[in-house]
Amino acid sequence: MRILIVEDDAAIVDALSALLQTEGHEVTAASRQDEAVGLxxxxxxxxxxxxxxxRQGTGFGVCAAAREITPAMPVIFLTASDDEFSTVAGLDMGAADYIAKPFRARELLARIHAAARRAQPEYAREPLRIGDVEVNPATAMAYKGGRELALSALEYRLLLVFAQNIGKVLTRDAVRDALWDSGGEYVSDNAITVYIKRLREKIEDDPANPQRIVTVRGLGYKAQG
Structure with missing residues (x-):
């Protein structure tokens, strides 16, 4: 993604830029409202x-301009942890999310990816398939052989992520991001193992010998259509 950082603390800009560039994103930074609006x-x-x-202007001013120039672009505010007014004001202006400082790198990336996904309303709206398992993003329901699956919110989120990435290896960090986005709480490696096991019990013909969500040793998991 091409990400604009509007922040007047050079240390934060450097840290954010390094983190986002490591993830493959293109970063541009501005420290003033007029500079950001020009970009x-x-x-x-x-x-x-x-x-x-x-240094000049406010993030609110940049957000207002962004809503006029590129209304579909998601905006995430960076706020002080105790600044409730800024948080509410930002969301009222149409911001997609807010991150309280200081923030954890993994949480920030998860929230960025979640905001980007939500900004694509047509993304994966058609039913997706993993073998005889069908996932319908429009209704947030899943079926196996035509019968509805009883999935928890986290199980559905996990299944949807796999269905959107057929044939791709998902690392445990990628899986953690998906579950964290859905549940709002940090997900440990042990919890990931449990969620994968539970999901396999519901979608695999033989959970002990999975064919739809397979383990790629040393790398993560892969969904096979």
């Missing part, structure tokens, strides 16, 4: 991270 007017971005307080 939004002249370039295309997939997502913006905005601090509320800037």
């Amino acid at each position: 939004l007017s002249s370039r295309t971005f997939d997502l913006a991270l905005l601090d509320v307080t800037l």
Whole structure:
């Protein structure tokens, strides 16, 4: 993704840029409202991270401009942990999310990816399949052989992520991001193992010998159609 960071703390900009670039994202930074608005007017971005307080102007001003220039682009505010007013004001302006400082790298990445997914309303709206398992994102329901599966919210989220990534190896970190996004709580490696096991028990013909969600030793998991 092409991500715009609007933040006047150089140390935070450097840390965020390094983190996002490591994940393969293209990063552009601005420290002033007028500079950020100029960038939004002249370039295309997939997502913006905005601090509320800037050297000139505010993150609110940048968000308002973004809503006019690129209304579909998700905006995430970076706020102080005790700044409830800024959090509410940002969300009221149409921000997709907010991250309280100081934030954890893994949580930030998960929230960015979640906001980007939500910004694509047509993404994967058609039913997806893993073998004889059908996942319907439009209704948040899943079926095996035509019969509805009784899945928890986390199990459904996990199944949807696999269905959206047929043939791709998902690392445990990628799986953790998906579950964290859904449940709002950190998910340990042991919990991931449990969720994978439970999901296999519901979608595999032989859970002890899985064919739809297989383990790729040393790497993670892969869904096979």
